[in-house]
Amino acid sequence: MNIVWCILGCLLFFSIIMDIIQTTLSMQGGGWLTGRISHYFWKAALKISGNNGRSRILDHVGYFLLVIILTTWVMVLWLSLFLLLNFSAETVLNSTTKMPADIWEKIYYAGYTISTLGVGDYIAGTNLWRIVTNIYSFTGIIFLTMSVTYFIPMISAVIEQRKLGIKLSSLGDSPQQIILNHWNGKDFSQFTSQVMDIADSLIQYSQHHRAYPIIHYFHNSKEKNTIILQLAKLFETLILMKYALKEDVKPSLRDLKPLEIAFENYTEVIFEVTYLTRKEDQVEFPQTLDLKEQNMMFSEGDFSELTKEDAEIRRVFKMLVHQDGWKWNDIENQ
Numbered sequence: 661m662n663i664v665w666c667i668l669g670c671l672l673f674f675s676i677i678m679d680i681i682q683t684t685l686s687m688q689g690g691g692w693l694t695g696r697i698s699h700y701f702w703k704a705a706l707k708i709s710g711n712n713g714r715s716r717i718l719d720h721v722g723y724f725l726l727v728i729i730l731t732t733w734v735m736v737l738w739l740s741l742f743l744l745l746n747f748s749a750e751t752v753l754n755s756t757t758k759m760p761a762d763i764w765e766k767i768y769y770a771g772y773t774i775s776t777l778g779v780g781d782y783i784a785g786t787n788l789w790r791i792v793t794n795i796y797s798f799t800g801i802i803f804l805t806m807s808v809t810y811f812i813p814m815i816s817a818v819i820e821q822r823k824l825g826i827k828l829s830s831l832g833d834s835p836q837q838i839i840l841n842h843w844n845g846k847d848f849s850q851f852t853s854q855v856m857d858i859a860d861s862l863i864q865y866s867q868h869h870r871a872y873p874i875i876h877y878f879h880n881s882k883e884k885n886t887i888i889l890q891l892a893k894l895f896e897t898l899i900l901m902k903y904a905l906k907e908d909v910k911p912s913l914r915d916l917k918p919l920e921i922a923f924e925n926y927t928e929v930i931f932e933v934t935y936l937t938r939k940e941d942q943v944e945f946p947q948t949l950d951l952k953e954q955n956m957m958f959s960e961g962d963f964s965e966l967t968k969e970d971a972e973i974r975r976v977f978k979m980l981v982h983q984d985g986w987k988w989n990d991i992e993n994q
Contacts (some may be wrong), residue, residue: 668963669743672914676736680803684810689873689933693736694729700727701937704878706985712843714881722818726811729874732775733803741796746886750785760785774800796826814872819888821868821887824861826888834895834992835946839905840954848901852915862891866926871956873933879984888984892977893991895923896946899974903965904948904957924969927976936979943974947992 679691690698702721709715726850745751745766751763752769761769761782769782773796784790806942832838841853865887868875880886898919901910978988 665743665746668739669746672736672740672743676740677735677799680733680806683873687867687870689870693732695873695935697729697732698725698874698877701728706983711985711986711992713879713886713983714883715985716881718985719881720878721987722874725874725877726814730807730811733935734806735794737774737796737799737803738767738770739771741792744792745770745789748785749837751789752782753785755781755783768910770796773797774803776800776804802968810872811964813886817868817872817875818878821865822880822885824865825880825887825890827861828858828887828894829884831894831897835893835900836948836950837895838897839900839956840950843909843956843985848911848915852911855915855919855927858894859922862919862926863923866922866929869929869933876930876934883986883990886984886986888977888980889991891923891988892925892935892981892988895917895973895977896991897905898923899963899966900946900948900951900971902958902970903963904951906957910958929975930976931979937977939979941975941978943971944988 676693679693682688682691683694687927688694701724705721709717745761746763751761752766753759754761754765765782771777773793776797784793832841839848840850842848844850883889898916901916902913931938945963948957981988981990
């Protein structure tokens, strides 16, 4: 039975180390454990909130997840060393009496080894276990350092996410309102002049998702500044510009290209770092009554020309909006 504990301890050690490395260093999203904890904790919180994006409960999920993930890393490392120490009775000795440690003393020894506390009232019984103790001590030091260097910049990424949401909300309250706000009677130069800046911010936000996938679960219950609603609203604005506006009104597609590429990159990243499942849902097109009254579009728009790529991105945004506790028509009512 002792060899079973030893094997289990080794498996836990290497598994949690891989999770920490993948989460903090890989730029490929959360590790095997971190990603699942984040996903299922969010689903539980969303269910408790009644799938209501306006619920203040969801505002607390992000930082709760940070605490849970950090605690999980510590506890699994602690447990793995404790299991290894149960390989034999002589793995840990009392430094004064040289008597074998009991189960509680081994738990204590494993804990202060990982925390690098190093009190010294218990010692490893053989050279092999001294080496194991050193490995875990170094792991503890590296782990604490990586945690600090990972979580502090992640808070900055969350702040940038909030800033982007507020910035996009200033464009207009709905897709058609964004178009009307930036139409000067001749062209959309007021909008296209911002395209490169917005695209750059969106690309940075996408890469933050790779480095800090937990920011996906930092929710904002204020509808007007919620990042996912603002992104969905902006993409629907592009859809109207490309497929609904008259030829003599619509902006050059070349001017919109940087933003299109940024959105394509964003949706690719989302599928890589989250557990989003593709669905073939129908997505309602945005309202256009005000545009029709301004004689800026065809009677119904030429949405039949919608490309496969644009249709897929719209479906992704509908899923993200619902996953965040909102309804699709919320992009029209801000």
